[in-house]
Amino acid sequence: MFASGARVAVGVSGGADSVCLLHALVELGGLKLSVLHVDHGLRGAESRADAEFVGELAARMGLPFCLREVTLGPGNVEQEGRRARLRFFHEQLAAGNCDRVALGHTRSDQAETVLFRFLRGSGTAGLAGIRPVTAEGIVRPLIELERAEIEEYLRERQIPWREDATNAGEEFARNRIRHGLLPQLAAEWNPALVETLAHTAEFARAEEAYWAGEIDRLSAESLTAGDGCVLIRTESLKALSLAVARRLVRRAIQMAKGDLRGVDFGHVERVVELASAPTGRGRTQVPGLDVRRSFEWLRLGVPFTRKPYSLKPLVPGTTQIPGTRNGISLELIEKSETSVLPWNVYNTEMGCLDWKRLAGSLELRNWRFGDQYQPMGLTGSEKIKTLFQLQRIPVWERAQWPVLTDGESIVWTRRFGPAAGFAAGPESGVVLKLGEVTIR
Amino acid sequence: MFASGARVAVGVSGGADSVCLLHALVELGGLKLSVLHVDHGLRGAESRADAEFVGELAARMGLPFCLREVTLGPGNVEQEGRRARLRFFHEQLAAGNCDRVALGHTRSDQAETVLFRFLRGSGTAGLAGIRPVTAEGIVRPLIELERAEIEEYLRERQIPWREDATNAGEEFARNRIRHGLLPQLAAEWNPALVETLAHTAEFARAEEAYWAGEIDRLSAESLTAGDGCVLIRTESLKALSLAVARRLVRRAIQMAKGDLRGVDFGHVERVVELASAPTGRGRTQVPGLDVRRSFEWLRLGVPFTRKPYSLKPLVPGTTQIPGTRNGISLELIEKSETSVLPWNVYNTEMGCLDWKRLAGSLELRNWRFGDQYQPMGLTGSEKIKTLFQLQRIPVWERAQWPVLTDGESIVWTRRFGPAAGFAAGPESGVVLKLGEVTIR
Structure with a gap:
């Protein structure tokens, strides 16, 4: 002592x-x-x-x-x-x-x-x-x-x-x-x-000490701290025995809201159930937290809200996506420099646009319900919402999802890349190269 | 259901x-x-x-x-x-x-x-x-x-x-x-x-299910069932966190006495303490069990008792040590056969005696307090008790420990081998080879 x-x-x-x-x-x-x-x-x-x-x-x-x-x-x-x-x-x-x-x-x-x-x-x-x-x-x-x-x-x-x-x-x-x-x-x-109750306490204290070590290890493996939230992959939770899953959820709640005040057995139980449910969506409440399931992910945090934005992006330059720590970088590359830019780069996820095909009135905004376009590789136009479903993008990631438009046309969006009609190709003279960066 | x-x-x-x-x-x-x-x-x-x-x-x-x-x-x-x-x-x-x-x-x-x-x-x-x-x-x-x-x-x-x-x-x-x-x-x-107590039960039930799996695994690694007892190496217990050690001890008690009736927090605690004590001996009681520490071992079982024996061993043949499932085998080997018995065999733990040096009145009995002899390799006579200490032989193994005498002389004992004055050597014509076997 x-x-x-x-x-x-x-x-x-x-x-x-x-x-x-x-x-x-x-x-x-x-x-x-x-x-x-x-x-x-x-x-x-x-x-x-x-x-x-x-x-x-x-x-x-x-x-x-x-x-x-x-x-x-x-x-x-x-x-x-x-x-x-x-x-x-x-x-x-x-x-x-x-x-x-x-x-x-x-x-x-x-x-x-x-x-x-x-x-x-x-x-x-x-x-x-x-x-x-x-x-x-x-x-x-x-x-x-x-x-x-x-x-x-x-x-x-x-x-x-x-x-x-x-x-x-x-x-x-x-x-x-x-x-x-x-x-x-x-x-x-x-x-x-x-004396009996003192023994109960002593027994429980040793159990808690054991669990603290176990859950430290598991939370380092399975919990991800995001913007004002904690993320868990449902698969890693489902792989655990129920006792461990319950304790890991308690830890996630504690990380997300700073303490466990007001959290009872039922709250933890409903989060565990949300993770094990066969359907990949749902929602439950924990005091001070909104818990959402989307595909293979659980998100525990303050409810996410859509912060609408509509910006003129810097060319060249990096434009921060509001409400996030990400930015979209835009860069102009002349034909003469194509030696450092092999053609296959045009097909990467981030992609390149043909500068000549753009009218020049670029706008960077968040995805809107109903948005649709034809990404390269698809034979026709598709709703971005459908692409989200196919790619299992959690709902909370969609809110600030960046879309680049040129006039009425969507010419690019994150993950799904350039629109077929605007993508750069071997014939392009000037290329607009898009990138996404983390801003600290 | x-x-x-x-x-x-x-x-x-x-x-x-x-x-x-x-x-x-x-x-x-x-x-x-x-x-x-x-x-x-x-x-x-x-x-x-x-x-x-x-x-x-x-x-x-x-x-x-x-x-x-x-x-x-x-x-x-x-x-x-x-x-x-x-x-x-x-x-x-x-x-x-x-x-x-x-x-x-x-x-x-x-x-x-x-x-x-x-x-x-x-x-x-x-x-x-x-x-x-x-x-x-x-x-x-x-x-x-x-x-x-x-x-x-x-x-x-x-x-x-x-x-x-x-x-x-x-x-x-x-x-x-x-x-x-x-x-x-x-x-x-x-x-x-x-409802609260029902939740307490549900929570505890999942924890117990988790522990059952953990302790199954650990007891297979760390618990050995002996004759009417369970043995644990103290080192393996000390390496565990207290909560796990307590649960493993409960399992050992359950294995040794068949149930946990009458076993309380204090009993388990005293066994864990016995294992962690710096001195390699001690004893505690658990309802229906005697728990002994000796060197790096804990033994949980019915109290072991010394069952005195004094037998004429079979030559050649195997003589069972009373109260155990072990037997001492004695075999006579003629010089002509030494080709299948290289000299270095004489120096093994079990050892060989020179048949000519024995008067022939062999007796197989258990170790007695005060027994002493000069094993090969030592320069003088030594108490077997001292050898037990040096080799960290747990007390419960000593009770039925076999000693072979010839008249007044100890000519061999388990682990420490033939007496210097009776051991077989290159000059020996007929050799008495000793072995220990398990009898099912």
């Missing part, structure tokens, strides 16, 4: 757990201790008195004392308080003011957390409960002790602590579990329930 | 769930249905009436009816009843009397099971709850419906059912969950608790 000589800041509320922790760490010795306290100012004079109590305790022990006063945002007071404290502790660590922040959570807290999450339904991740050590540097040395043992320690040594009035109030879910449900379940079902 | 035309036997207790199931399957059509009923005879006339009710129902529907009367063993009546029913259903499947046995378990049963197991503390395996389909052929078509939906179905169709008196009794854990705890938790914590 900490090396000898480490600078350990102890979060002390003034309650039994954290007061015990502070005394125990002083007794242990060999650490550079300091005391942190957060005053939420929620209970007025009482809050003030807690802060003074902790300040005096630190002073008596000759330890540096750091008080943070916070004003809580609206919403769940219990949750907001917890977040404000964690934010403060993480700041202290990030600022290098200490090597570790030690908190007084006990096995009783662990059991309460696991029970609460079980009732809310939160898979193994939730059952893993409170972590004894976090990557950020928070440690919880009392996590294997029960609250009764803590109070015994304090009474034996006649160490005073403050009863937090909020700890008794039934309005907090935590207190209803602590004083109501947990003792009831222990009495009626399992006298060792606190 | 079942193919069209399948022969489906429906387990009907007479209660709402199973009566609903039977009607629903009749409605569904396309199946060859029959009705199974188990009478535990627990509630005398009432049990009888249940059986008659179900029999009459089957008759009215024109379905074959099979009644099994059982007498329950001592112990937990609820558990014994469940086991007796399952035994009967498995018999029916094994005998080929039906393709599937359909049971009336609902999502409400699922939630009760998950909650009960959570309170008892049973990792993901327990949280997986009731399986909708088992490998043996039991199916539970109502597993996604709640009990209220079942009763609605029956009331709408005015179908009567029997209220099982045992379902109301508070003496059964199941009933205390059904009528007490689950409604309380739903009211106080999560109105959708039954």
